Amino acid sequence: MIKIWSMKKNEDAAAKKKPKTSAAQIRVQKDLTELDLPSTMKTNFPDPADLLNFSLTITPDEGMYRGGAFTFSFAINTNYPHDPPKVKCTQTIYHPNVDLEGNVCLNILREDWKPVLNLNSVMVGLQYLFLEPNADDPLNKDAALEMSKNRDQFLNNVKASMRGGHIKGTQYDNVLAR
Amino acid sequence: MSSQSASTSNTDWPGRYHHIDQVLNSPGPRTDPAFLAGDGVKDFLRHQAKILVIGAGGLGCEILANLALTGFKDIHVIDMDTIDISNLNRQFLFRTKDVGKPKATVAAEFIMKRVPGVKVTPYFGKIQDKDDNYYMQFNLVICGLDSVEARRWMNATLVNLVDPENPESLKPLIDGGTEGFKGQARVILPTITSCYECSLDMLNKPTAFPICTIANTPRLPEHCIEWASVLEWPRVQGDKKMDTDDPEHIGWLFSVAAARAKEFNIEGVTWSLTQGVVKNIIPAIASTNAIISAACCNEAFKIATSSAAYLNNYFMLIGTEGVYSYTFEHEKRDDCPVCGGEALELTFSADLTVEGLIEMLVEKQDIQIKKPSLSSPKSQIYLQAPPQLEEATRPNLAKRVSELVPNGGEVTVTASTLPFSLSLRITYT
Numbered sequence: 336m337i338k339i340w341s342m343k344k345n346e347d348a349a350a351k352k353k354p355k356t357s358a359a360q361i362r363v364q365k366d367l368t369e370l371d372l373p374s375t376m377k378t379n380f381p382d383p384a385d386l387l388n389f390s391l392t393i394t395p396d397e398g399m400y401r402g403g404a405f406t407f408s409f410a411i412n413t414n415y416p417h418d419p420p421k422v423k424c425t426q427t428i429y430h431p432n433v434d435l436e437g438n439v440c441l442n443i444l445r446e447d448w449k450p451v452l453n454l455n456s457v458m459v460g461l462q463y464l465f466l467e468p469n470a471d472d473p474l475n476k477d478a479a480l481e482m483s484k485n486r487d488q489f490l491n492n493v494k495a496s497m498r499g500g501h502i503k504g505t506q507y508d509n510v511l512a513r
Numbered sequence: 514m515s516s517q518s519a520s521t522s523n524t525d526w527p528g529r530y531h532h533i534d535q536v537l538n539s540p541g542p543r544t545d546p547a548f549l550a551g552d553g554v555k556d557f558l559r560h561q562a563k564i565l566v567i568g569a570g571g572l573g574c575e576i577l578a579n580l581a582l583t584g585f586k587d588i589h590v591i592d593m594d595t596i597d598i599s600n601l602n603r604q605f606l607f608r609t610k611d612v613g614k615p616k617a618t619v620a621a622e623f624i625m626k627r628v629p630g631v632k633v634t635p636y637f638g639k640i641q642d643k644d645d646n647y648y649m650q651f652n653l654v655i656c657g658l659d660s661v662e663a664r665r666w667m668n669a670t671l672v673n674l675v676d677p678e679n680p681e682s683l684k685p686l687i688d689g690g691t692e693g694f695k696g697q698a699r700v701i702l703p704t705i706t707s708c709y710e711c712s713l714d715m716l717n718k719p720t721a722f723p724i725c726t727i728a729n730t731p732r733l734p735e736h737c738i739e740w741a742s743v744l745e746w747p748r749v750q751g752d753k754k755m756d757t758d759d760p761e762h763i764g765w766l767f768s769v770a771a772a773r774a775k776e777f778n779i780e781g782v783t784w785s786l787t788q789g790v791v792k793n794i795i796p797a798i799a800s801t802n803a804i805i806s807a808a809c810c811n812e813a814f815k816i817a818t819s820s821a822a823y824l825n826n827y828f829m830l831i832g833t834e835g836v837y838s839y840t841f842e843h844e845k846r847d848d849c850p851v852c853g854g855e856a857l858e859l860t861f862s863a864d865l866t867v868e869g870l871i872e873m874l875v876e877k878q879d880i881q882i883k884k885p886s887l888s889s890p891k892s893q894i895y896l897q898a899p900p901q902l903e904e905a906t907r908p909n910l911a912k913r914v915s916e917l918v919p920n921g922g923e924v925t926v927t928a929s930t931l932p933f934s935l936s937l938r939i940t941y942t
């Protein structure tokens with residue numbers, strides 16, 4: 336058997352036992368305690384002992400979604416950060432990039448996710464969707480169509496939906512910030 | 514399962530090791546000075562070395578066969594899967610009659626029957642079922658897995674196993690992996706060389722299609738299958754968890770995907786493609802598995818015998834454009850969450866409070882830490898942010914550390930000023 340131990344002697348910085356905390360767990364702790372969120376975003380932990388399941392509420396202070404409070408659930412699995420967090424909108428909202436089931440079209444949540452990204456990048460990306468909805472990547476096709484075709488009607492629809500109104504037969508949740 | 518009892522002495526017929534022995538009988542110009550040519554090394558390889566193989570699938574079958582034929586005689590194998598008919602095209606230790614049986618058990622029996630004198634001990638279950646004492650018994654570990662998660666676990670376990678007081682605790686890990694015509698083999702000396710986690714960002718990520726493409730503009734059969742699994746399953750089935758091993762679930766996804774494909778005039782949605790996409794099955798080619806397994810086993814042999822210099826530390830095979838291979842030293846990362854970072858042994862009074870410990874850390878000149886957050890493997894101790902978690906953990910500040918962490922226990926410290934994390938081992942006076 337090769338004598339590896341002698342190689343180790345020269346490396347005393349690493350010659351100490353590491354804790355059993357999983358890499359995913361440490362990484363989530365690091366991501367969360369170093370979040371740098373503007374006052375428009377707030378996390379909520381239903382169980383403060385569980386760092387892997389929580390929600391984020393975004394209350395945009397500018398743009399067409401101003402006045403609303405939008406909540407997303409975050410579920411992080413033990414293969415984080417190899418796997419991205421699973422994020423869903425918990426309300427029925429009228430937004431071109433969010434479907435009625437709460438699925439979100441944000442590239443870094445799927446095809447462009449990389450382990451170097453973190454929870455802060457995802458949260459900032461979500462907030463951006465409310466400042467700059469993108470009609471080119473539609474998940475709610477009606478909303479996207481309206482946005483590119485008739486912007487004034489779209490703005491009216493956004494306002495009405497946020498109050499809990501109906502648009503084309505869909506009842507949206509009242510998301511007005513209290 | 515032990516009907517195949519292994520007898521070691523009377524099965525070594527004359528000439529059995531004629532070729533291998535030429536490598537072991539005398540040192541070469543570049544053999545390690547520690548090489549014990551002759552009986553010493555042969556005795557170690559054939560009567561002492563205990564090797565663990567993780568995975569008895571495409572790579573595992575090859576690895577087991579190679580190890581047995583190079584003279585390892587005490588081999589253990591772990592696999593949690595049972596044999597599926599689709600495995601038979603490459604996992605050559607299995608036959609049609611074995612379908613449904615545990616891979617580890619069938620593979621072990623086959624090897625013992627085929628290579629007399631070899632003892633293969635199977636474990637049908639998860640690597641996570643086993644504890645440190647189990648892993649301590651081996652000299653070497655070879656992984657032939659297709660799961661990133663299982664590899665991360667195995668890697669972290671072997672890094673954590675390293676005890677500065679005990680040379681035997683350092684177990685070389687040889688990791689093999691393939692994807693179609695591509696593959697890699699690497700040697701990881703836990704805490705000494707770059708580990709699996711160090712290179713996590715080098716991995717090819719599974720193909721994921723933009724969710725809006727899946728929802729609106731499907732063009733490929735894969736788009737239809739992802740639509741069924743990512744969007745339709747949660748919409749229709751609610752909170753019911755999708756089990757990609759359940760044929761009924763695959764059947765449902767297949768029919769939903771096929772209907773979608775028909776609507777968009779897309780061809781090629783099949784049952785096996787559906788299964789392949791949702792289980793993220795990468796095409797496995799028997800001969801690529803053979804090359805990578807052979808590379809892994811040669812390294813295991815060289816490491817166990819010191820008969821030649823071993824791989825340092827990453828071998829890549831790219832067979833997609835001609836054949837190209839590249840060997841390089843992947844560098845250990847200081848900010849690796851598993852093997853990097855600093856570790857500190859701290860000794861203080863059992864009366865010290867968490868707040869006192871934080872002050873002690875902040876005042877330590879040599880680590881330059883600001884606003885540390887602390888946790889134990891079981892729970893959070895004190896988190897600086899977000900505000901809700903700070904508030905929830907604040908009552909711990911006044912508690913004594915000894916109420917939260919046992920003597921000899923471990924604390925993980927993170928802070929934005931640290932590359933990744935700092936681990937503390939705590940002893941009370």
Ligand SMILES: [Zn+2]
Binds near residue numbers: 707850
């Ligand atoms: Zn590492």
